[in-house]
Amino acid sequence: MKATARAHTNIALIKYWGKRNEQIILPTNSSLSLTLDGFYTTTTVEFKEELAKDTFYLNDEPVKGEQYSRVAKFLNLIRRTAGNEQLYAEVRSINEVPTAAGFASSASGFAALAAAGTKAAGVDMSNQELSKLTRQGSGSACRSIFGGFAEWRMGNRADGSDSHAVQVAPQDHWDIRVAAVVLNETMKEVSSREGMKRTVDTSPFYSGWIDSIPNDLKEIKAGISVRDFEKVGQIAEANCLKMHATTLGANPPFTYWLDTTMTVMQTVREMRKSGIPAYFTIDAGPNVKVLYLPQYEEKIQQILSDIEGVTDVRLSKVGQGITYL
Numbered sequence: 402m403k404a405t406a407r408a409h410t411n412i413a414l415i416k417y418w419g420k421r422n423e424q425i426i427l428p429t430n431s432s433l434s435l436t437l438d439g440f441y442t443t444t445t446v447e448f449k450e451e452l453a454k455d456t457f458y459l460n461d462e463p464v465k466g467e468q469y470s471r472v473a474k475f476l477n478l479i480r481r482t483a484g485n486e487q488l489y490a491e492v493r494s495i496n497e498v499p500t501a502a503g504f505a506s507s508a509s510g511f512a513a514l515a516a517a518g519t520k521a522a523g524v525d526m527s528n529q530e531l532s533k534l535t536r537q538g539s540g541s542a543c544r545s546i547f548g549g550f551a552e553w554r555m556g557n558r559a560d561g562s563d564s565h566a567v568q569v570a571p572q573d574h575w576d577i578r579v580a581a582v583v584l585n586e587t588m589k590e591v592s593s594r595e596g597m598k599r600t601v602d603t604s605p606f607y608s609g610w611i612d613s614i615p616n617d618l619k620e621i622k623a624g625i626s627v628r629d630f631e632k633v634g635q636i637a638e639a640n641c642l643k644m645h646a647t648t649l650g651a652n653p654p655f656t657y658w659l660d661t662t663m664t665v666m667q668t669v670r671e672m673r674k675s676g677i678p679a680y681f682t683i684d685a686g687p688n689v690k691v692l693y694l695p696q697y698e699e700k701i702q703q704i705l706s707d708i709e710g711v712t713d714v715r716l717s718k719v720g721q722g723i724t725y726l
């Protein structure tokens with residue numbers, strides 16, 4: 402009745418940005434990401450007869466409120482699947498990633514919780530089934546079940562039975578790297594959940610976003626399969642800018658960017674002009690992730706670290722899928 406699992410975060414190259422069903426988390430568009438070995442969550446779930454409710458400790462601190470409710474709600478799904486609705490759990494999770502700061506802690510967090518929770522409950526499922534379950538905790542988390550490059554196929558059924566991630570290339574397919582440029586590790590004001598909802602409901606740019614996805618996905622998959630760095634980088638960078646553009650059209654309008662976010666973007670463009678291949682992408686937060694190839698690692702780290710306002714540059718390789726400890 403006790404299990405520990407680890408999951409890594411992922412960085413979306415084609416973003417998930419919008420839900421067509423908020424209850425069971427069905428997206429309005431398919432997305433594609435790279436699992437990162439540098440950021441992860443380790444979670445232990447233990448079901449205990451003597452508990453009258455679930456308890457959740459994050460980084461050794463007891464958690465209440467919204468963060469607790471999201472975990473308890475997700476445990477309900479596991480209990481239902483296991484056919485035992487009366488058994489409560491103690492959840493202990495350690496984030497080796499800043500929480501709720503735009504580093505995808507919800508992705509590694511819910512993927513680790515799903516893996517440890519189902520194992521502790523004695524539920525045996527394929528990774529595809531696990532990805533569907535995980536999706537209902539946090540959408541981006543369904544991609545973190547897999548290592549390497551993963552695509553979340555949106556599916557078209559109303560019950561979500563065809564909405565899950567699949568691996569499009571394994572971890573060892575390509576040694577592409579990501580520098581996470583840290584400007585701010587504090588919690589964001591607009592969560593991903595709230596930000597995408599406001600955008601879907603109010604942004605006139607939203608339909609343009611949706612229209613552009615099928616081609617971006619097709620092209621980036623072609624680029625990944627032949628390891629075409631320029632192609633993959635260009636598509637990812639443009640897709641990120643389109644996603645962030647939709648937030649400016651929302652009502653009330655918002656942006657996740659800080660002034661330093663734009664300075665980093667400009668530095669990446671200048672690097673390219675000077676012959677260093679690098680592309681950026683940004684999730685729902687101010688911090689920038691820079692894609693690069695191993696031979697440029699030293700140079701990239703030095704240039705990014707020298708930018709005023711940058712507090713840390715964390716380098717990451719391609720990561721693996723969930724593991725049980």
Ligand code: ADP
Binds near residue numbers: 442471500501507514
């Ligand atoms: P992020 O960019 O970090 O993914 P989100 O707003 O998408 O930001 O999600 C952050 C939320 O994810 C947290 O407020 C919390 O509810 C949940 N979360 C983060 N880490 C964990 C974890 N280890 N276990 C369970 N839930 C987590």
Ligand code: DP6
Binds near residue numbers: 417418507595
């Ligand atoms: C910008 O998966 O965090 O990072 O499903 O509401 O938990 P919920 O949202 P979340 O959204 C991630 C948005 C994004 C893009 C992406 O990761 O694809």
Ligand code: CO
Binds near residue numbers: 505506508539541593
């Ligand atoms: Co998230």
